[in-house]
Structure formats: C-alpha cells, structure tokens
Amino acid sequence: AQSVTQPDARVTVSEGASLQLRCKYSYSGTPYLFWYVQYPRQGLQLLLKYYSGDPVVQGVNGFEAEFIKSNSSFHLRKASVHWSDSAVYFCAVSVGSTGNYKYVFGAGTRLKVIA
Amino acid sequence: EAAVTQSPRNKVAVTGGKVTLSCNQTNNHNNMYWYRQDTGHGLRLIHYSYGAGSTEKGDIPDGYKASRPSQENFSLILELATPSQTSVYFCASGDAGRSSYEQYFGPGTRLTVL
Numbered sequence: 001a002q003s004v005t006q007p008d009a010r011v012t013v014s015e016g017a018s019l020q021l022r023c024k025y026s027y028s029g030t031p032y033l034f035w036y037v038q039y040p041r042q043g044l045q046l047l048l049k050y051y052s053g054d055p056v057v058q059g060v061n062g063f064e065a066e067f068i069k070s071n072s073s074f075h076l077r078k079a080s081v082h083w084s085d086s087a088v089y090f091c092a093v094s095v096g097s098t099g100n101y102k103y104v105f106g107a108g109t110r111l112k113v114i115a
Numbered sequence: 116e117a118a119v120t121q122s123p124r125n126k127v128a129v130t131g132g133k134v135t136l137s138c139n140q141t142n143n144h145n146n147m148y149w150y151r152q153d154t155g156h157g158l159r160l161i162h163y164s165y166g167a168g169s170t171e172k173g174d175i176p177d178g179y180k181a182s183r184p185s186q187e188n189f190s191l192i193l194e195l196a197t198p199s200q201t202s203v204y205f206c207a208s209g210d211a212g213r214s215s216y217e218q219y220f221g222p223g224t225r226l227t228v229l
Binding site for chain 1: 119145146148150155156157158159160163165173205207209211212215216217218220221222223
C-alpha cells in the first residue's frame with residue numbers, strides 16, 4: 001500500500017538556524033514527490049517537486065529537498081529559517097497513471113520558528 | 116494565474132441536514148479532488164474526478180457524494196450530515212499534462228455540524 005510518513009508532528013527551531021523536515025514514502029511505482037506549505041487559514045501552496053534527474057531540487061523561499069531512492073526519503077531542508085516560515089508542511093507522493101493520478105499525503109509537520 | 120475557489124467558506128449545519136460544498140476552477144484542469152483535513156491526519160482524499168461527468172471514490176468516501184457537472188465545477192454533497200463530518204474541506208485541481216502533476220488548492224471550507 002502507498003503511504004507517506006512524516007515522523008515529526010511538531011518542530012521548533014530558532015530563527016536563523018538550519019532546518020530539516022523528514023519524509024519517507026512507500027510506493028512501488030515511479031515516485032513523483034512534493035512538499036506543500038500551509039499558512040494559517042489558507043490552502044496548500046507548492047514549495048517544490050521532484051520528478052526525475054538531479055536528486056536535489058530547489059524550491060521557493062530558499063527551501064530544497066533531496067530524493068534518496070535507497071532510503072525512500074524526501075527530506076526538506078533550509079539553511080536559515082525566518083519567523084515567517086512558521087507553518088504546516090506536508091509531504092506528498094503522486095500515485096497512479098498519467099491521467100489517473102492522486103496524492104497520498106503525510107500527516108504534516110507543524111513548524112514553529114522562535115526568536 | 117491558476118485559481119480554485121470554494122463556497123461557502125464557512126458553514127454551520129444541523130445533524131441530518133443536507134450540505135453541498137462547491138468548488139470552481141479556472142485552470143482548465145481535467146482532475147479535481149476533495150479532501151478533508153483533521154488534526155493528526157493530514158489531508159485525506161474523499162472523492163475525485165478525471166473530467167466532467169466522472170467521479171471516483173477516494174480513501175474515505177462513506178457519507179459523501181460528489182458531482183462533476185462541468186470541467187470547472189466539482190461539488191461535495193453530504194446527504195445526511197453528522198458531527199463526525201465537522202472538518203475543513205479542501206478542493207484541488209490538477210492535470211498531469213498542464214500542471215505536471217501539481218495540484219492547486221482552494222482556500223478551504225470550514226464545516227461545523229451541530
């Protein structure tokens with residue numbers, strides 16, 4: 001069965017510190033992987049996505065993620081967090097065929113950035 | 116710019132009543148999705164559609180129906196609402212070709228069933 005695991009429900013980091021949010025997936029097909037961010041009372045916005053090629057992908061606002069096939073992981077990183085990065089972050093894998101696809105989401109990680 | 120809108124944004128319903136949540140997209144995407152978001156569960160897929168006239172069951176379809184009368188519109192219907200359906204509902208659109216598997220999300224509908 002397909003699944004996405006985000007093992008950390010909550011993460012607190014100091015402003016200016018580095019960040020890693022973990023994501024592991026289970027899917028037997030070719031994984032198309034995504035990180036979305038949700039700010040309070042809003043819908044989800046795409047941070048970055050991986051389809052193929054360079055396993056390190058760059059996203060918006062200085063975020064990046066690395067696809068490690070051997071570990072079935074797609075961890076999100078940022079070198080220096082800002083207070084405005086406080087939000088909920090979701091990892092997702094797209095499953096299915098080209099016209100017939102859907103997402104499986106992780107439970108999300110709530111990030112709090114403190115001064 | 117891609118746009119997905121939802122109405123209403125907030126809804127209070129009574130147990131046993133009928134609730135219809137509406138979603139409109141101007142992206143011309145073939146696929147549309149309905150999710151609910153609850154603490155500790157992330158987003159869970161209720162129903163989805165690959166085009167006008169089609170609906171498919173997602174992971175938690177019980178108690179919900181869906182309708183896709185046109186490319187732009189996708190509705191979620193609760194025929195007999197229950198308090199367990201109190202949640203935030205998100206609609207999304209996407210297309211493997213036009214959006215490269217990315218999904219575009221609406222702002223959400225907060226539903227409270229009393």
